[in-house]
Amino acid sequence: MTTINVPTREEVSSANQAIFDNLKKNLGVVPNLYATLAHSEHALGNYLAFQNGKSSITGKAREVVNLVVSEVNSCEYCLAAHTMIGKNSGFTDAQILEIRSGKASFDPKLDALARLARNIAVNRGHADTTLVDTFFAAGWTKENLVDVIVVIGDKTVTNYLHATTRVPVDFPAAPKLAA
Known part of the structure; x- marks a missing residue:
């Protein structure tokens, strides 16, 4: 099986690096699953926007x-x-x-x-x-x-x-x- 690594800040796009920096500032860490989304140029930002969208279920x-x-x-x-x-x-x-x-x-x-x-x-x-x-x-x-x-x-x-x-x-x- 191909191993999917957890990318480091240096391995992701500059847009995802900015998201990593924000996550680290707010959470103290970049959770591995969030970091894995950063293998995609857009998935991490899109997912966080989706997850943090307004909802009546909070x-x-x-x-x-x-x-x-x-x-x-x-x-x-x-x-x-x-x-x-x-x-x-x-x-x-x-x-x-x-x-x-x-x-x-x-x-x-x-x-x-x-x-x-x-x-x-x-x-x-x-x-x-x-x-x-x-x-x-x-x-x-x-x-x-x-x-x-x-x-x-x-x-x-x-x-x-x-x-x-x-x-x-x-x-x-x-x-x-x-x-």
């Missing part, structure tokens, strides 16, 4: 979607990163594990979100209409539904990138779910 809700989708796609990189981000967002270790399994019994609104996000990811967009109705009954809106699908797309991009490149995970490993 904060804890976004982390629910990120964790659920990363679990469905078995992405060890994104599970590691979003376990850390989830903890920083206020979720406990037990809540993160439950979210990854597609549930959030500790919060009815997040539970409806987790169940729907998992169903959409597992069924490649062919959502169970009962779960969509439950999502709306929990207080989510049509705007939220559209934004959930966009977040699923965002996370799927990085899940697939890692699955294909297998670049090293530079976050503490996420614990495995009990079988």
Whole structure:
């Protein structure tokens, strides 16, 4: 198998070097998966614009979607990163594990979100209409539904990138779910 390296700042375009500098300034580091996007002249900037676009799904809700989708796609990189981000967002270790399994019994609104996000990811967009109705009954809106699908797309991009490149995970490993 061809090894895909994590490019250094010197190996990427000047536009991507500027993005690396900004990431390092804001995060203290350039995460390996972001750096890998910089093999393309445009992918890193396009992805960050997409990821950081305005959305009605933010904060804890976004982390629910990120964790659920990363679990469905078995992405060890994104599970590691979003376990850390989830903890920083206020979720406990037990809540993160439950979210990854597609549930959030500790919060009815997040539970409806987790169940729907998992169903959409597992069924490649062919959502169970009962779960969509439950999502709306929990207080989510049509705007939220559209934004959930966009977040699923965002996370799927990085899940697939890692699955294909297998670049090293530079976050503490996420614990495995009990079988």
